Amino acid sequence: MHGLINRSLERFVRDGYGDAAWLDVAARAGVEEGRFEGFRSYPDALTLRVVQVSGERLAKPAAELLEDLGAWLARTEPIRRLLRFSGSDFADFILALEELPGRVGMVLPDLALPRIAVATTGSGQFQVSVGSALPEWRSVLAGMMRAMSDDYGALALIIDEGRHIAVDVSDETFCEGRDFDLWAGVDSLKVARR
Amino acid sequence: MTAMAGIEAGDLGRLLPLHLQVSDDGRILSAGPTLRKIIGPARHLDAVLEVHRPHPGLVFPAAILATAARSGERVFVRLIRPPHTMLRGHGTLARDGSVLLDLGFGIGLSEAVRHFNLTDADFPPSGLVMELLFLHEANAAVLSALSDYNAQLDARRQAAEDRAFTDPLTGLANRRGLTAALEAAMRGLRGQGVPGRRGADRAGFSLLHLDLDGFKAVNDTWGHAAGDRLLTEVAAVLSAETRVGDAVARPGGDEFVLVMPGLVAPEALDALACRIIRRIERPVALPQGEARVSASIGIAVSTDYAGGRLASMSEDADDALYAAKRAGRGRACRLEGPLRRQVMVEPDRSPPPAASGDAAVPPTGAPEGGTTTTAPDGGTTTGGAEGETKGAATNLSAEVAADTGTANNAAGSSRADVAGEAGAARTADGKSTADILPIAAAIGDGTAAARTDTGATDMPVPSATP
Secondary structure: OEEEHHHHHHHHHHHOOOOOOOOHHHHOOOHHHHHOOOOEEEOOHHHHHHHHHHHHHHOOOOHHHHHHHHHHHHHHHHHHHHOOOOOOOHHHHHHHHHHHHHHHHHHOOOOOOOOOEEEEEOOOOEEEHHHHOHHHHHHHHHHHHHHHHHOOOOOEEEEEEOOOOEEEEEEOOOOOOOOHHHHHHHHHHHHOOO | OEEEEEEEEHHHHOOOOOOEEEEEOOOOEEOHHHHHHHHHOEEEEHHEEEEOOOOOOOOOOOHHHHHHHHOOEEEEEEOOOOOEEEEEEEEEEEEOOOOEEEEEEEEOOOHHHHHOOOOOHHHOOOHHHHHHHHHHHHHHHHHHHHHHHHHHHHHHHHHHHHHOOOOOOOOOOOHHHHHHHHHHHHHHHHHOOOOOOHHHHHOOOEEEEEEEEEEHHHHHHHHHHHHHHHHHHHHHHHHHHHOOOOOOEEEOOOEEEEEEEEOOHHHHHHHHHHHHHHHHHHHHEEEOEEOOOOEEEEEEEHHHOOOOHHHHHHHHHHHHHHHHHOOOOOEEEEEOOOEEEEEEEEEOOOOOOOHHOOOOOOOOOOOOOOOOOEEEHHHHHOOOHHHHHHHOOOOOOOEEOOOOOOOOOOOOOOOOOOHHHHHHHHHHOOOHHHHOOHHHHHHHHHHHOOOOOOOOEEEOOOOOOO
């Protein structure tokens, strides 16, 4: 698994449960030097072990933990912005999930996200499936979608049904979504460059 | 205003939000809603935009647009007011003689999006605006993560390198670090040294090989922990006696090597060697008791070597070290001249008058004639810090070990008093001179090879700092 994915996992645990919790998880799972590097590759087995150990340590089912991870990712500002580029409203965003692995691949060709397929089953109703043998991906995606529906201000029911995630967008403008100015990123880049 | 045959202006605006229709006399007949955000309510081309390409020359701007539309040439127009946004596009000629241009942003897209506060809805879905902005932002995020990662890698590489070149026990350079220091010193000779230090580097460098005398006994009797303590003490002495640009290494065991750029004068080297030996001879308090060791030193100087022969310098310094050991230990052997004449140098271990009563053991190499025992500044040597100063001061016994063993006084007798203050400062730790005398007993055969040096300059310890 790409280092950035592992690093996200590490940051999520550190952020939500503290450095001590992470170091404990890392030690039990056998993470070298207690930290992941963003631009290295790690065996999938190690990533899965970290997920399992984190669940045990934080007393949470793995699926729930991964949904939290997905939501946490979507709330991380640079990632939130990049996700918002996909669509102008939440339904648009769901449909554009098919393009997500391609978009990510444009910037990080070796990140290797699984394929995502979106089927429209009715008005504002979708089935999102993930082309991977690892059910973990689906949990992360479901959590991310929930956080993004809040971000867009849409009222949507998102249920992980096992084979796929069912989405029912009942109100696209349920409440005010968060700001998304195209240029905010441009400005922040300038600051970063300085 | 109807723009094109069969298409309402509003529909045209939805289809081409960045279009511009200009009459042949330059009036703006239609402009897309996004373009309006940029040019405002202007009614005439010349009020807001200048044609940048094709270069209009003396031709009326609207006319050049028509010409370009006819030939299919690309058009670049620029906002007259700041931020002078450049728009590019192409056009087509309508039946009424007006020009319809479809414009877009080039590389200035991000800037324009920010300045005019544009949103996704301002751009036609056929364009790649969102993709471009996404890439721009994603790219920056990845680059920033990557540069953090690089900085970390760099710090780790540096740490690993430091570890690879450092002896963990003493913090001195290890064998690898020594090799690097020697290479640097040799590069310095070839004029590739550190800028600003070139003069000193070109002057040559000296190589001191040092081996402890009596270390094995301490290590064997009191164990490795005691031995390690002792090695650490010696490392501290060597670090204190050397300058910032010098390299001090422990390539292994109880061997130490000093690489000293710019230090090639025989007197300075002899004084340094004696001072180091005396300081190492100070007893070191260990849990089991006081450890007393000494050191032998072999010295080679790069100026005695023609270019290609430098490689044998280390070997020669080693030979000199063993010559010093054979000659009775607790002394230095300095190679001199192209023939590598061995000059034996031994520190003065004679007690200063004030402390002489305590000296139960005859100091190694104390001259029979007693010429060295009287310090020139006799009255002031009354123990304590002052006595120590005297102890650290060095009497030099020089020996030319060439053949007959004729005493050579020249080397020892002509030394100048240059660093009295530095010597005092270094040694003012209040130790009694008596402490540093009895090592001769531990070393055993120390007196045999000593040749007198009547010069007895109460060597004022030239500071190692030039």
